[in-house]
Amino acid sequence: MGTINIDTLNKSEMPFGTLSQIGIIVKDMNKAMEFLKSIGFGPFIPRFREPCDEVREGEKRVDINLELMFTYFNNLELELIQPKGEGLHMDFLRSTGGGIHHLGFWVDDLDAALTNLKEQGVKIKQIGRRSKAGGGFALLDARDDCGLIIEIAQGPVRPGKTK
Numbered sequence: 107m108g109t110i111n112i113d114t115l116n117k118s119e120m121p122f123g124t125l126s127q128i129g130i131i132v133k134d135m136n137k138a139m140e141f142l143k144s145i146g147f148g149p150f151i152p153r154f155r156e157p158c159d160e161v162r163e164g165e166k167r168v169d170i171n172l173e174l175m176f177t178y179f180n181n182l183e184l185e186l187i188q189p190k191g192e193g194l195h196m197d198f199l200r201s202t203g204g205g206i207h208h209l210g211f212w213v214d215d216l217d218a219a220l221t222n223l224k225e226q227g228v229k230i231k232q233i234g235r236r237s238k239a240g241g242g243f244a245l246l247d248a249r250d251d252c253g254l255i256i257e258i259a260q261g262p263v264r265p266g267k268t269k
Contacts, residue, residue, distance in 0.1 A: 122219075122258060127183040127210025129257060131199050135173050135188040142177070147184065150175040158234030158242055168193060168232070183210070194232060194245075208245065208255040216242055216260035223258075231255070 132138040139150050153174040161168050171191035177184050187207060189196040198207055213219045220230065223246065231247040241260040248254045 122211030122213060122256075124211070125182065125209055126212045127185055127208075127257065127259075128206060129185045129187055129208040129210060131187050131189065131195060131202070131204045131207045133188070133199065133204050135175060135186060138186055138188075139175060142184075142186075147179070148177050150177045150186070152176075156236050156239040159237050161232060161234040163194070163232050170195065170234075185210070208257045210257040210259060213258050213260050216244065216258065219258050219260075220244055236261070 130138075139148070142148065143150075153176075158170075161170050169191065170193050171189070172195060173188040173190055175186045187195055189199055195207070198204075220233070223244075224230065229247040230244055232245040233242065234244075235242040239261070243257055243259040246256040246258065248256060
């Protein structure tokens with residue numbers, strides 16, 4: 107197996123750019139934050155983006171009810187997610203007891219990224235849209251292929267940037 111020289115990688119060819127978020131499903135938000143603060147993470151802030159006003163799984167519209175808290179280290183966002191209702195986040199919590207749910211990447215054009223991914227046969231589990239603020243997210247289900255959920259998101263403001 108060859109080695110990779112990261113200095114010669116063409117980063118413009120990488121599909122999502124830089125890893126920007128780790129999403130973690132938790133059973134108890136306060137307990138999770140207390141522990142993470144005790145080892146140096148924080149401060150935590152509540153949801154600061156406008157929530158999506160439409161979320162779909164395939165053609166089916168779904169309601170998601172999540173408590174979200176965020177903190178940052180370097181340019182990486184840590185998103186704590188406590189499911190408050192039924193859906194894929196609660197299914198994940200029930201089946202795993204919680205833990206790393208997804209790796210998140212910011213994209214400049216969610217629709218273009220989704221078109222490209224669909225052409226490649228990638229399974230899109232969930233898509234959320236923000237009609238007022240613009241942007242949204244998509245959860246790509248690669249659990250059968252590599253045990254991973256990938257989130258791609260486009261929003262009006264990204265960490266470390268102003269629109």
